[in-house]
Amino acid sequence: MKHVIVSGGSRGLGLAIVKHLLEEGYMVSTCSRAKTSEIDQLTSQYPYFQWFQAEIGNAAQTALFVKQACDWAKETQLWAIINNAGIAKEGILATFPNIESDTLLQVNLHGALYLAREALRVFLRQNSAGRIINISSIIGSRGYTGLAAYSASKAGLDGLTRALARENGRRNITINSIAPGYLDTEMSSILSDKKRDQIIRRTPMHRLGTVEDITPAISFLLSDGAAFITGQTLTIDGGITT
Numbered sequence: 001m002k003h004v005i006v007s008g009g010s011r012g013l014g015l016a017i018v019k020h021l022l023e024e025g026y027m028v029s030t031c032s033r034a035k036t037s038e039i040d041q042l043t044s045q046y047p048y049f050q051w052f053q054a055e056i057g058n059a060a061q062t063a064l065f066v067k068q069a070c071d072w073a074k075e076t077q078l079w080a081i082i083n084n085a086g087i088a089k090e091g092i093l094a095t096f097p098n099i100e101s102d103t104l105l106q107v108n109l110h111g112a113l114y115l116a117r118e119a120l121r122v123f124l125r126q127n128s129a130g131r132i133i134n135i136s137s138i139i140g141s142r143g144y145t146g147l148a149a150y151s152a153s154k155a156g157l158d159g160l161t162r163a164l165a166r167e168n169g170r171r172n173i174t175i176n177s178i179a180p181g182y183l184d185t186e187m188s189s190i191l192s193d194k195k196r197d198q199i200i201r202r203t204p205m206h207r208l209g210t211v212e213d214i215t216p217a218i219s220f221l222l223s224d225g226a227a228f229i230t231g232q233t234l235t236i237d238g239g240i241t242t
């Protein structure tokens, strides 16, 4: 059994990833700031699942989360970290408070960097191969009006992916990003109906993405078949960026 840590697994894409990996037989630990009923349900259903309360972006809490998760998994080696926790807030930059940008970058970028650092330290201690998957967004490469800080955070994440891939290839640790298009989750509820309709019209597949469109790619990147793929950003967006 392999242990995978997923940040932000209480709802949305993170919850779907957690469920998918549990069904595939991974040992999974996750965190979020608040617990949800889905977490309680998974806890009673799967002995190899554990939730921790942690605020990703807070360096001490992020490190403690990884330590607690690895202590809980005991003899099972850490195989991967999936940097999924993220927040989005809309507003044109000229009137967007700096504090909001700071918080957003702290969670989406610094939090992912801290988690990657902790994972790499565990891989070093284990003297093992490993995987890091960063959940980015097409907005990191394309930009989007009203999402400057979010876009910057995701572009930063893709840069982190490339740099870490170079730094860790020799140790058989791969680092990749997955860049979803617009998914039908709580996060995308910040979009107005007009923007939603516009996105659907511009998407060749003519719909928003679902979390199930993303989870198979996670399985693939965790599999032995993906051992030579590193430093890449895999776009899954129904063709909207083509």
Ligand SMILES: NC(=O)c1ccc[n+]([C@@H]2O[C@H](COP(=O)([O-])OP(=O)(O)OC[C@H]3O[C@@H](n4cnc5c(N)ncnc54)[C@H](OP(=O)(O)O)[C@@H]3O)[C@@H](O)[C@H]2O)c1
Binding pocket: 007, 008, 009, 010, 011, 012, 013, 014, 031, 032, 033, 034, 035, 054, 055, 056, 057, 083, 084, 085, 086, 087, 088, 107, 135, 136, 137, 138, 179, 180, 181, 182, 183, 184, 185, 186, 187, 188
């Ligand atoms: N939805 C989309 O259209 C879309 C598109 C492209 C990329 N993405 C990316 O996919 C990822 C997941 O998005 P989603 O749509 O599933 O979002 P979501 O439904 O809002 O879920 C976000 C998850 O992250 C957790 N979280 C947020 N801030 C956290 C923090 N500081 N510490 C710990 N946990 C935290 C949330 O739990 P708590 O709030 O309880 O902490 C929740 O479990 C994000 O990185 C997002 O940028 C989403």
